[in-house]
Amino acid sequence: MKELQHLNKYFLKYKTHILLGIIITIIARLFLLFTPRYVKKIFLVIENYFEGTISKDVFKTELFEAILYIVGAALVGAILTFFMRQTIINVSRYIEFDLKNEVYDQYQKLSLNFYKKNRTGDLMNRITEDVSRVRMYAGPAIMYSINTITLIIMVIIYMYNASPKLTLYTIIPLPILSVIIYKLSKEIHNRSTIVQQYLSKLSTFTQESFSGISVIKAYGIEPQTSINFKTLASESKEKQIDLAKIQAWFFPMMVLLIGTSNLFVIYIGGMQYINGEIDSIGTIAEFLMYVNMLTWPVATVGWVTSIVQQAEASQKRINEFLKIEPEIKNAVNTHTKITGNIDFNNVHFTYDDTNIQALKGISFKIKEGETLAILGKTGSGKSTILDLIGRLYDIDEGSITINNTEINKLNLNELRDSIGYVPQDAFLFSDTIKTNIRFGKQDATDEDVIEAAKNAQVHKNIAKFKNGYDTILGERGITLSGGQKQRVSIARAIIKLPKILLFDDCLSAVDTETEEKILRNLKKISKGKTSIIVSHRVSSAKNADKIIVLDNGKIVQEGTHSSLINIDGYYKHLYLKQLSETESK
Numbered sequence: 053m054k055e056l057q058h059l060n061k062y063f064l065k066y067k068t069h070i071l072l073g074i075i076i077t078i079i080a081r082l083f084l085l086f087t088p089r090y091v092k093k094i095f096l097v098i099e100n101y102f103e104g105t106i107s108k109d110v111f112k113t114e115l116f117e118a119i120l121y122i123v124g125a126a127l128v129g130a131i132l133t134f135f136m137r138q139t140i141i142n143v144s145r146y147i148e149f150d151l152k153n154e155v156y157d158q159y160q161k162l163s164l165n166f167y168k169k170n171r172t173g174d175l176m177n178r179i180t181e182d183v184s185r186v187r188m189y190a191g192p193a194i195m196y197s198i199n200t201i202t203l204i205i206m207v208i209i210y211m212y213n214a215s216p217k218l219t220l221y222t223i224i225p226l227p228i229l230s231v232i233i234y235k236l237s238k239e240i241h242n243r244s245t246i247v248q249q250y251l252s253k254l255s256t257f258t259q260e261s262f263s264g265i266s267v268i269k270a271y272g273i274e275p276q277t278s279i280n281f282k283t284l285a286s287e288s289k290e291k292q293i294d295l296a297k298i299q300a301w302f303f304p305m306m307v308l309l310i311g312t313s314n315l316f317v318i319y320i321g322g323m324q325y326i327n328g329e330i331d332s333i334g335t336i337a338e339f340l341m342y343v344n345m346l347t348w349p350v351a352t353v354g355w356v357t358s359i360v361q362q363a364e365a366s367q368k369r370i371n372e373f374l375k376i377e378p379e380i381k382n383a384v385n386t387h388t389k390i391t392g393n394i395d396f397n398n399v400h401f402t403y404d405d406t407n408i409q410a411l412k413g414i415s416f417k418i419k420e421g422e423t424l425a426i427l428g429k430t431g432s433g434k435s436t437i438l439d440l441i442g443r444l445y446d447i448d449e450g451s452i453t454i455n456n457t458e459i460n461k462l463n464l465n466e467l468r469d470s471i472g473y474v475p476q477d478a479f480l481f482s483d484t485i486k487t488n489i490r491f492g493k494q495d496a497t498d499e500d501v502i503e504a505a506k507n508a509q510v511h512k513n514i515a516k517f518k519n520g521y522d523t524i525l526g527e528r529g530i531t532l533s534g535g536q537k538q539r540v541s542i543a544r545a546i547i548k549l550p551k552i553l554l555f556d557d558c559l560s561a562v563d564t565e566t567e568e569k570i571l572r573n574l575k576k577i578s579k580g581k582t583s584i585i586v587s588h589r590v591s592s593a594k595n596a597d598k599i600i601v602l603d604n605g606k607i608v609q610e611g612t613h614s615s616l617i618n619i620d621g622y623y624k625h626l627y628l629k630q631l632s633e634t635e636s637k
């Protein structure tokens with residue numbers, strides 16, 4: 053139960069609802085207990101009438117009264133049971149909502165390293181499956197526990213008052229029932245988990261097959277894919293049957309044990325009646341009703357135990373993530389001035405997970421309003437420089453300053469808000485083009501969106517779509533070409549006119565003519581702003597105020613286009629190679 057203590061703050065938050073739920077539950081159970089007593093009374097009235105101790109009129113009145121009480125109590129009990137569920141089960145839904153938000157907020161705070169160490173499926177499971185298991189503890193388990201405790205105490209007191217000996221015999225099978233249900237629930241849970249695993253394997257398999265359908269068709273491997281699917285589906289079916297087998301035992305076991313208890317009541321009660329130890333046959337009827345009333349609550353002891361164990365395990369998994377301290381923290385909540393003066397001073401950086409030393413003593417300066425181009429072979433550390441400016445990772449050694457303040461002493465939200473970042477793989481959400489562009493500036497007007505798209509040279513393409521800017525992208529909509537995606541992604545970055553623009557090889561999929569136009573527009577809109585362009589093309593770099601060439605995490609060349617084309621090295625070779633390619637076209 054240690055892990056579940058995490059929920060105490062929520063129980064405290066909803067204490068009024070819970071208290072009300074408990075009171076309603078107790079009152080509802082009290083009303084339920086009316087029925088057996090009045091059934092006994094009916095038996096007594098009938099016995100009295102046949103013995104001739106009461107007249108027909110008294111018999112009718114008492115019978116009618118008893119029936120009225122039974123119906124009335126059942127009605128009030130039913131209404132209160134409705135409110136019992138409305139309070140306690142609703143609280144569990146509130147807690148589920150709060151916990152999901154807490155986990156999601158924590159996910160948002162965690163750094164990229166966390167996402168690399170954990171699989172997406174696992175992250176999703178903890179926020180869905182695990183949270184719903186915990187909800188079962190916060191709602192049904194608590195409700196059934198109160199229900200069970202109240203009923204067991206009250207019923208046993210009532211039974212004891214009516215006949216202590218009969219009480220003893222009738223409750224003997226109940227703990228056995230509880231243990232059996234506990235064992236069954238545990239096994240059902242184990243088998244459900246396996247079924248669940250197979251279901252997610254199946255959905256991952258089908259999802260991958262559909263996403264990669266063009267590759268499957270191109271290689272003609274549909275038959276093999278079908279065989280793989282059938283094998284997986286058949287294993288899944290076996291597991292489902294295993295689960296159904298164990299579930300099938302649940303109710304027969306309950307019926308068997310209730311039946312045994314009923315037999316005890318009838319046999320021992322009958323003997324006691326014959327020996328004159330109980331006054332009326334109605335006591336046997338009353339006991340039969342008590343036994344049946346107790347069965348479900350007693351069975352739930354086993355069920356609830358298993359729910360609590362599962363919730364504990366799930367909460368443990370959730371707590372593991374909740375306890376992680378975000379590696380990148382916002383140290384300053386006050387306003388900090390952010391300009392475009394960026395200094396890298398002997399920066400060293402190693403990726404934690406791969407232990408790859410991506411940057412080895414990088415130093416450069418860019419002034420506000422300048423453009424820096426970064427070139428170099430693949431894997432030389434270009435993208436890493438951009439990630440470090442946005443503090444997606446913190447550096448190991450050296451310093452990165454903006455306007456002479458180290459970036460970890462800047463307000464992180466303001467820092468990221470000052471950056472317009474276009475990643476290498478343009479990721480667009482499965483939503484409209486407009487929403488995707490507006491992602492960069494939530495309050496942008498339609499005119500702002502169009503302006504940004506025009507500057508990114510994608511407006512004409514969008515205008516040709518039937519639904520224009522309302523065209524849905526991704527799975528539910530159209531697929532953009534690589535170059536179109538890159539340009540929508542550029543529009544998203546430039547719409548907010550940030551102080552710092554970071555372009556990570558984002559013009560690789562557009563032709564050189566469009567590249568030229570985009571660069572010209574960028575020059576216009578990035579006046580007074582600092583831009584860093586990572587590229588493999590000299591055409592993207594040639595107009596930059598400064599160019600650096602990286603190799604294996606180190607700066608190997610630094611200068612302007614005109615200076616670098618005159619020095620033997622990577623830049624000159626690249627320039628000559630790309631020049632000859634252009635000429636040969």
Ligand SMILES: Nc1ncnc2c1ncn2[C@@H]1O[C@H](COP(=O)(O)OP(=O)(O)OP(=O)(O)O)[C@@H](O)[C@H]1O
Nearest residue numbers: 403405406408410429430431432433434435436437
């Ligand atoms: N997220 C990551 N986790 C671990 N290692 C990484 C990560 N990203 C990059 N690396 C490694 O760090 C080194 C530098 O990578 P980086 O992406 O900065 O290079 P790049 O110059 O941008 O390459 P490209 O031109 O191919 O985009 C590479 O060896 C790469 O394998």
